[in-house]
Structures are given as structure tokens and as C-alpha cells.
Amino acid sequence: MKAFDSETAPNDVFIELSEHVAKYASGLPLALEVLGSFLCGRDVAQWRSAIQRLEKDSNEEIMDRLRISFDGLEEAEKNIFLDITWFFNGDEKDFVMKVLDGCEFFPDIGIDVLIKKSLLTVDENNKLWMHNLLQEMGRRIVREKSIEEPGKRCRLWEENDVYHVLTKNTATEVIEGMIIDNKRISNKMLNLNVNVFSKMKKLRLLKVLCLSNCDELKYFPNELRLLDWLGYPLRFLPPSFQPDNLVALLLPYSRIEQLWRGNTVRTNSYDHCFLTYFRNIN
Template identity: 75%
Template sequence: MGGIGKTTLARVVYTQMSPHFEGKSFLANIREVSNKCGLVSLQKQLLSQILPDECFNFFNVHEGNAIISNRLSNKKVLVVLDDVDNLQHLKCLVGKHDWFSLGGRIIVTTRDEHLLRSYRIDDVYKPTTLNPTDALRLFNLKAFDSDTMPKYDFIELSKDVVHYADGLPLALEVLGSFLCDRDIIQWRSAIERLKQDSSKEILDTLRISFDGLEEREKNIFLDIACFFNGEKKDLVMKVLDGCEFFPDIGIDVLIKKSLIKVSDDNQYLRMHALLQEMGRKIVEERCVDKPGKRCKLWKERDVHHVLTKNTINHSTKITYKIFFLLIYDVNPKLSLISLHIDPLVTLSSFKIIFIC
């Protein structure tokens, strides 16, 4: 999961441990740098940081592999690979154990646990979100330049923001910095706005993991975000299996990428509130003003609009799978009878009707 503090932790460890090694290298933002500049650029950066007095000229990763394994095999080094998202990053930058001398340490940060497991990484540490006390301290550091309790007028507002961030360090830092040096009226306004639209910086960071998914995993993620967050795992698996999304592997992919979690008793699927918000925004952005053309509906007003105005596009059932939630007990006005709608005509456009 993005924004949970993987890079920050790696930097702290790197700073504390680096004096004990003959050479050191911190390769930041590998995913982004690799896409823009290529792996050869990263190989040269690795060598230059560990052997700063030398110049390296090579033009393909195979040459780079040979030079790294030859020049660093007798050095006790500390290497941090930050934001790895491809096995090739590991193969071309740290290769095998015999590329480096005994006593060396390789630290890898990634959003994909499976990538580490498949490369036979020795140990895996999974950061967790902050508990409420630590979350409040981090937020106060950014908002008030102090980890102590804020002024009385801001105490409850601070707790509201911390509750919204749900322990995610990135959200706490971004929101704390944004609210720093603003008055209480501006705080209240900003918090009300958060209920409608979250910070773009936060959601953009979270979306990186979503964009890296295959299409079926994207559909599973969006279905959970829109309908099934906190629902029983068995129920969700049956529904997704009926959509031919192959949930046995798809759910595992999302878990390994920390996009969803399974409860301790293995009964329920859970998603962080900000990930859920990000997923729902992705659906809404596809057709902002015409809910009938969206692939999923979950808001009462959108469902009501589609049924009363009959705005569903009949081609939708070919292009999208629309899940439709009818809550008869909670809100009878949404029942098909009270809306005077021909259910056979209207519901023929929906792939699945999920009734609770």
C-alpha cells in the first residue's frame, strides 16, 4: 500500500547502518527512474555510489550485471532498492547472493509482497498503519511543529483528521502540512471539504498500485471498494466467481499488494477507507454527470436517478457489469413497485442485482 512509510523506514535504517559497511547505495524511486531512464542508468548509479572514484561506461544490462558482480563481490555493501515493482529490477541490480561479499545487506521496498517471495528474499517486514496515539503525534508534528497536544480549540478537529486518515502516514503528513498555520475557520472548512473530496496527492499516490493491476484484478478491487468492503469473504468470492473474475488468484494478488486485507479469522475482506475512496472516485470519474453510464452504482441518489429516469444505456450490459443495490428495508421508496418501473425492462441492463 502506498503512503504507509516504507521509504521512510528504509532511509532511517540506511542512515543508521551505513557507517558499518565498506560501500553503500540508496536507489530511490526505482519504478519511476527505470521507466524514464532505463535499468542501465540505475546500474551505473549503483556502481557510482559504491565506487565514487571510478567511471563506468557500458550500454546494456548484461554488461552491467558482469561489472557489478565482478567489482562488488569482495565488498561488504549496504544497498537499498526503493519502490521496486518488477523482477528485472532485482535481477539487474542485485542479481544473486554471490554478487556481494558476506555480511552485506540488501533492503528492498515494494508494494508487491509476491515479488519478494518469488525472488526468495530472506525476510519480509510488512509495515502497518499507525495506532491512534502515534497517528495524532505525527499529525501534530506537521500541523503544529510539536508532537504535544494542540490548543484546546483544535483538539477535536485534529482527532477528526486523524480518524479520517485511518493511520496512514502519508495522509497525516499531507493534511497536517496543509492545515499548518491556518485558523480554526479554515480548518473546519477543509475538514468539511475532505468529506466530499480527498487530497489529490494522497489519492494519486494510492492509485499507483491500482494502475499496475491486470484488468480482472482492477475489476475485483473496484467491486470490493464499491460494494464489498467488510463483507464476508465467502460471499464475495461467490459473486466474483459468477462474474468470471477468477477471485481465488485475484484476491490473493490484491492481498499481496496490500490493497485489501483478510480479517484474523479469515472471514471478512477489508480495505483501507482511503483506498475505498480512491476506488469509488475511479468509477465516478469515468462518467461524472451520467450515473447510468457508470460501471457500478452504490449511492442511493444515483440508483434512484437511474431507475426513475430510465437513463441506463442498454449497451451498458455489454460493455460493463453493473452491480445494483436495492435496500428495501432501509428505504422503501427505492422499491421497484413504488417507482412504477417495469422491472423486466429496467433490470435487463444490469448484469447482477445484489439485494440485502
């Protein structure tokens, strides 16, 4: 409706190109409206050029208009949106709400607001989903906080940025969430420094999804709500770690033998932890 004269049926070439545009928009009405208006009256070569550009970089007008919805959110809702953008897109709603509640983001009302603003959906399996364009907008918002130095961003997900922070030791207290993965060489072992998390005092969410190795870890932030480490390589958690805020502890295929080395007495136990999951490789 936006791209073509209503009295003129598009030919087969334009129908095929329209399918590419619709696939990019993934059913988001705003994206269809903006792209249709932009492409209206343009020839086949211009359509193809525009589609190629979209595949490399999202349309700025769409991002700007989506950003208005984000800017109108309360601070807790913004944090929920960004956490789901980076860490929980496609995860089970009840699990995500428990973690976010542990972060004191009031997810019962916050997620409802996001759903009603069409920034989030819940499918028939009770999983949270965010449109890929909305997810890209959220990631841009985080990247814009510090374009040159990823260690000054609040959330880290992209492999190159995480690798830079870990190898250059540029982490700061700003970091609240991190996913460590190695998609390029999936069977390559990631060697971690014993003090890799020592600067990340505010780290709430940590996922390690690749093979990793370290002789010892001296520090986990006490602010951790989610610790999800595939193949945790050590037999113990760092002795200084106080898990008072921990909501979910996931250590599948780990080498862990017990949580603490020795008979260290804890002022708080794991009784408050929503989910603890181990599957040892031994």
C-alpha cells in the same frame, strides 16, 4: 509529526482538531502524511475550515496518490478492487472469492495482491475490509467513466443514480453490477418495470435491498453470478433466464414458490451454484 514542529507541543485546541483529522484518515498512513503536511503552519481557523471541507469532499492529493496504486494493477485485480468497493466491503472472504471466481477474475492471486499493496485487509473473522478513503477512490473511478449519465457506468450503487437509470430507462450494456435500495424512505415500495433489466446484458451482480413490486419480470441477464433480492415479489424467476453462470442465489423473505413456471427443461441445473438461500414470507 508532519503537522507540528517536533519541539513544540500543540495546545489543547490543536489536539482536539488533530483527533478530527486522525478520525477522517482512519489510520491510513498516507492520508495522515498528506493532511499533516497540508495543515503544517496553519492557524486554528484554517484547520477548522480544512476539516469542514474534508467532511464534504475528500482531499484531491490523497485521492491522486492512492490512484497510482490502482493504476498499477492488472485488469482482473482492478475488477476485484471495484467489485469489493461497491458490493463486498465487509463480507466474508470465502463467499466473495467464490463469486469473483465465477466471474473469472482469479481471486486467489488477485486478493493476495490487493492485500500486499495495502488496498485490502482481512480481519480476524475472515471478512474483507477496505479503507473508506480507498472505497471513495474506487467509487470516483467508476463515476468518472460517465459523469453526466450514470447508465453508462459499469457499477451503480448510489440511490439517486439507480433511481435515475430505472425511471428514465437509461440503462446500457456497460452495467455489470447494481444495488437497488431506498434509504431515504425505507418503507416505500419500489415499483419495477417488467423490462427493467432487459438492456443490462452484462449484469453480473444484482442486489435488491428494499421493498419492491412488479407484476412480472421478463428478463434476467444470463451473465448473473450473484442474485441477492430481499423480498423477491414474484412466485417464479423469469422463464427465459438461463442460470449457467449463477454462483449465489439469495432470496430471503421472498414470495417465490418454485424457480420455474411449468415443466421447463433446463440444460444446466443449480448443482454448480455455491449458495442458494430462500426464506419465504408465506
